[in-house]
Amino acid sequence: MLNERCVQIVLNLANNKNSIKISEIAKEYNVSNRTVRYDLDSIDQYLEENNLHKIGRKPNVGIILIANIEEKRKLLQRLKTINEYNYVLSPDERKNLILSELIQQSGYITINQLADEIMVSRGTLIRDLSNVRQWLEDNALELKSVSKHGIRIAGDEKNLRQAAMDLLRETIDINKVLDFIEFPKNKIINVYMGHQLEKFFNGLDIGFIENSLKIAESELQSVFSDDAFIALIIQIAISIKRIKLSKEVEITNSELNSLAITKEFVTASNLAKMFEEHFEIDMSIYEIGYLALNLL
Numbered sequence: 001m002l003n004e005r006c007v008q009i010v011l012n013l014a015n016n017k018n019s020i021k022i023s024e025i026a027k028e029y030n031v032s033n034r035t036v037r038y039d040l041d042s043i044d045q046y047l048e049e050n051n052l053h054k055i056g057r058k059p060n061v062g063i064i065l066i067a068n069i070e071e072k073r074k075l076l077q078r079l080k081t082i083n084e085y086n087y088v089l090s091p092d093e094r095k096n097l098i099l100s101e102l103i104q105q106s107g108y109i110t111i112n113q114l115a116d117e118i119m120v121s122r123g124t125l126i127r128d129l130s131n132v133r134q135w136l137e138d139n140a141l142e143l144k145s146v147s148k149h150g151i152r153i154a155g156d157e158k159n160l161r162q163a164a165m166d167l168l169r170e171t172i173d174i175n176k177v178l179d180f181i182e183f184p185k186n187k188i189i190n191v192y193m194g195h196q197l198e199k200f201f202n203g204l205d206i207g208f209i210e211n212s213l214k215i216a217e218s219e220l221q222s223v224f225s226d227d228a229f230i231a232l233i234i235q236i237a238i239s240i241k242r243i244k245l246s247k248e249v250e251i252t253n254s255e256l257n258s259l260a261i262t263k264e265f266v267t268a269s270n271l272a273k274m275f276e277e278h279f280e281i282d283m284s285i286y287e288i289g290y291l292a293l294n295l296l
Helices: 004-014 022-029 033-049 069-080 091-103 111-118 122-138 157-171 174-182 191-201 206-220 226-244 253-260 263-279 285-295
Strands: 056-058 062-064 142-146 150-154
Touching (some): 004 033, 091 157, 111 150, 157 226, 191 226, 226 263, 263 285
Antiparallel strands (some): 142 150
């Protein structure tokens, strides 16, 4: 039974031929050396139960995975099969799964349905909802509950889309998201969110969005930084997903008028036509304004 951090530590060791200091691992995951040692004990138990060598520990040098090529291959293959049934979720991980599931809903979802989706008990889910409510409040949103209907996220659509982006940033390295979307079978990132990522971006042609943004760069005579380019792709993907759920942003007329005179608005209008045809959606003038805002 391994948690997410343990899985990532094993992957790090498996892909590194040299010893790694415990202090380096602690710094990478922002935990104490003692916490890392506890993780290593869990990893050792997991390795032993799977008939593999325990981690080699050298005082003042570091730790190393003792395994030949074939053993590493078997270990990596086994880690790929870890799923929600044998993966130990922390409260934060369950919170993020619940939020991800709620963001992808067009309406209400019952407690029982949500519990089944993330494979936890009804009691566990109810306890986790307090953390979910707090996270939503911190992001200017709320968890709305209606008897016999269930729960849903309520609030401004712009805030919800930004929250979706923040949730991804909080969960995984944004720069790895596109790699996972394009080559899911070749990547092991964030075991517990892998299924959610596939589900969230399912049916979205990320390559088309990427090529469209390159056209936008040409029109704007500008080059986005790598981080900004990736963030824009994901923001647009989130918008398309929400539009498909019949969720539309609202922008004040004064804000829309200010955006309408910018070159980014012209480019956003051209992008909207491309997205409408390719993804079979309708983008209102407000969605075009929101896209222009993201380009700005």
